[in-house]
Amino acid sequence: MGKIILTGDRPTGKLHLGHYVGSLRRRVELQNSGEFEKIFIMIADAQALTDNADNPEKVRQNILEVALDYLSCGLDPAQSTLFIQSQVPELCELAFYYMNLVTVARLQRNPTVKAEIQLRGFAEGNEEDGSQRQGIPVGFFTYPISQASDITAFKATTVPVGEDQEPMIEQTREIVHKFNSVYGETLVMPEILLPDNAACLRLPGTDGKAKMSKSLGNCIYLSDSADEVKKKVMGMYTDPDHLRVEDPGKVEGNTVFTYLDAFSRPEHFQRYLPDYASLDELKAHYRRGGLGDVKV
């Protein structure tokens, strides 16, 4: 049997360069490698609702945005099946049965769920202190189980995702193991496929913060116009100690160079910056000082 990919995203916003570097670029490469018999890319709208139940319109609107972002970066419907999670109701059905194979304690230990509970302010509600915290929605708490349905329903062998999804795949593997040992060999054991380039695991935001994120307002969106991209790039965080063009500058931790590491290829220099043969030369000039009057 050939290898099968399943992966996807929650449609809670337009996709940005962080998504591109962290997952989309790889997906397109995998698609074009011809190594996979089937590829399923899922827009996880039902999962997005688990922490957006009060804003279904946002999820609905972003289904199309995410689909367009997929197409724009090279996912090809002739090679990959793009689909919407909620349109496959059997996924919910399967999750219902998997729920019997997972303990509450096991879900509570899931590091990604834990981190997201903190991030969303879902900490246990306490009505006595009059706090507004609403507690953890059960659907949200159990989404790792629904993710196991997504993966196993399509007999996925390979799940290309970012490192934050590792606990979900681990949880899926446990469910597969349990299911198969109780009911007989049925489900395919999936493998996680992490991004291969360590430097590209996470792209910082344009403000130099560790992560590109909608709430930080430091994103370059795939759907941004060329002018918007240019404006964002020109306003990017560089080396805060580099005050005058002639001063030496630091390349390490300099967001512009992190982006260049992620995106530039030798042939780009000939085309856009013919004064430099390579990124190393550009870096050397920045370190020396005096780089800044380059026309772009």
Ligand code: TRP
């Ligand atoms: N949890 C993933 C995310 O936050 C989306 C997702 C849902 C997914 N089901 C999946 C990813 C199955 C891989 C496999 O982006």
